[in-house]
Amino acid sequence: MKTESHFAFFDEGSKKEIRRAILKAVAIPGYQVPFASREMPIARGWGTGGLQITLSIIGKTDVLKVIDQGADESVNxxxxxxxxxxxTGVKLVERTQDASIIQSRHRIPEVPLTEDQILVLQVPQPEPLRKVEAREYITKILHSEDDYSGAWLMLFEQIMKYGKTSTGADHPVYVNNRYVMAPSPIPRFDNPKMHQSDALILLGAGREKKIYAVPPYTDVKSLAFDDYPFSVESFAGKHCHLCGATEVFMDELIDTETSETIYQCNDTSYCMDRLNENEEAEVKGNYV
Amino acid sequence: MAIDQVHDLQLVFRKLLHSMSHPGSISSFPEMADRVDFDLSCSDTTLLCAMALLDAEVTFHILSKDNQNLIGKIAEYTLAKYAPIQEADFVIVLQDDKESDILNAMDQCKIGNLINPQQSSTWIIENTRLSNDGVLKLTGPGIKSHAHLETGFPSVLWYSRNERTKEYPLGIDLIFTDNDGQLVCVPRTTTVEITEVK
Structure with a gap:
């Protein structure tokens, strides 16, 4: 049996509640606004927070792009x-430049976003202090008192253990000089893209029932010590084996034939765009 | 033609979201405001904002006591409940409300607490004119360098608003509406300076 669903899946009451939470989140950058996370047709922890934001803001004329770890074609x-x-019947695209709403998990696209775009990030763990304090009530007090010694201590312990901060992803950031925020598990490489971003960034955690936001042109500073400055993953001297790109976030792969380590753009639509451009240039070079 | 509760209100929300994330930037939906066929003592833009944001889970307050008709209508259309100023989630200020009443309300309205700063009031304020050509200088998150704004909101009220938003993250978020389907937002993060010259 197939039944017609309401536009954007949600009933209007659910949308209104999520919309109000989004507006509050924008008004208090980096603060986690609680909301009544709905039961979704996908499992909690698989992007329900991002999905609920997307469904609440989307309209008939929007153009949507969804990526998972940089890829447009992975299952999630x-x-x-x-x-x-x-x-909703909205148009789906893969090119970052063509989308008005981009929902993403674990990456911010390589192509700089514009003022007319909204980036929706899926968040598994919105609380940057959870590793040091298990009780939600206490972490709320810590946020209210601007007491982030726990987050600093976490980085300090990593330096003691490994000689550097070892956050693989989700490196905590200070938003608008007030709240420490989990930027979702994006690589450190993407943290600077949040600083003074042209696009609005909305973050949703469905299982943890929190929505938070980074408005455009807002200061986002990655936590770092004076003698251990923040650094992003380095891909110096490496290039994408498909499109030849450098200075982008790359996946490390093993060539199955030669067993050599090769690199490939993590952002698939960026890589595809470059390949198409290269081919066009080649064709023109050959036949003109 | 009436208002489409799904698609029209989605558009109103997106305009609100755009203006809230770009304080001082005026959003408009004149064509939709023309379609509103309710005959109420508030502007069509105000009514659309109320319909986009209010439901049975929140409360609202209207300053003037002789507006029972409007209070009743908004409660009927949105299912939101009327509440005294100290408890209201949304405060609706009409064009003919007195300055002293607004000042009083601003002193008493909810600004949240440090643990739950989101439990604050959002103001929907009716205005005669909105333009980016005014003496208010806005800076803060969402604004590239600075923005100028004219709202017709007297400076004494801006001083009072600045006083209430002093202890960030506590504060109130303002939505200004006019008669031509335009709106502009000033969230608590925005620093509002009253300058003499542009």
Missing amino acids: AVSIKKLVNST
């Missing part, structure tokens, strides 16, 4: 895209 991205498309 495809199922979310299909759900949104079948309940």
Whole structure:
């Protein structure tokens, strides 16, 4: 049996509640606004927070792109895209420049976002202090008192143990000089993209029932010590084996034939765009 | 033609979201405001904002006591409950409300607490004119360098608003509406300076 679903899956009451939480989140950058996370047709922890934001803001004229770890075609991205498309009928795209809403998990696209775009990030653990304090009530007090010694201590312990901060992803940031925020598990490489971003960034944690935001042109500073400055993953001297790109976030792969280590753009639509451009240039070079 | 509760209100929300994340930037939906066929003592833009944000889970307050008709209508259309100023989630200020009443309300309204700064009031304020050509200089998150704004909101009220938003993250978020389907937002993070010259 197939029933017609309401536009954007949600009933209007749910949308209103999430919309109010989003507006509050924008007004208090980096602060986690609690909301009544809805039961979704995908499991909690698989992007329900991001999905609920996307469904609440999307309209008929929007153009949607969904990525998962930089890829447009991985399972999580495809199922979310299909759900949104079948309940709203919006256009789906892969090129970052063509989208008005970009929902993402674990990456911010390589192509700089514009003022007319909204980036929605899926967040598994919105609380940057959770590792040092298990009780939600206490972490709320710590946030209210601007007491982030726990987050600093975490980085300090990493330096003691490994000689450097060892956050693989989700390196905590100070937003608007007030709240410490988990930027979602994006690599450190993407943290600077949040600082003074042209696009609005909305973050949703469905399982943890929190929505927070970074408005455009807002200061976002990665936590770091004076003698151990913040650094991003370095890909110096490496290039994408498909499109030849440098200075982008790359995946490390093993060539199955030669057993050599090779690198490839993590952002698939960026890589595809470059390949298409290269091919066009080649064709022109050959036949003109 | 009436208002489409799904798609029109989604658009109103997106305009609100754009203006809230770009304080001082005026959003408009004139075509939709023309379609509003309710005959109420508030502007069409105000009514659309109320319909986009209010439901049975929140409360609202209207300053003037002789507006029982409007209070009743908003409660009926949105299912939101009327509450005294100290408890209201949304405060609706109409064009003919007196300055002294607004000042009083601003002193008493909710600004949240440090543990739950989101439990603050959002103001929907009716205005005659909105333009980016005014003496207010806005800076803060969402604004690239600075923005100028004219709201018709007297400076004494801006001083009072600045007083209430002093202890960030506590504060109130303002939505200004006019008669032509335009709106502009000033969230608590925005620093508002009253300058003499542009």
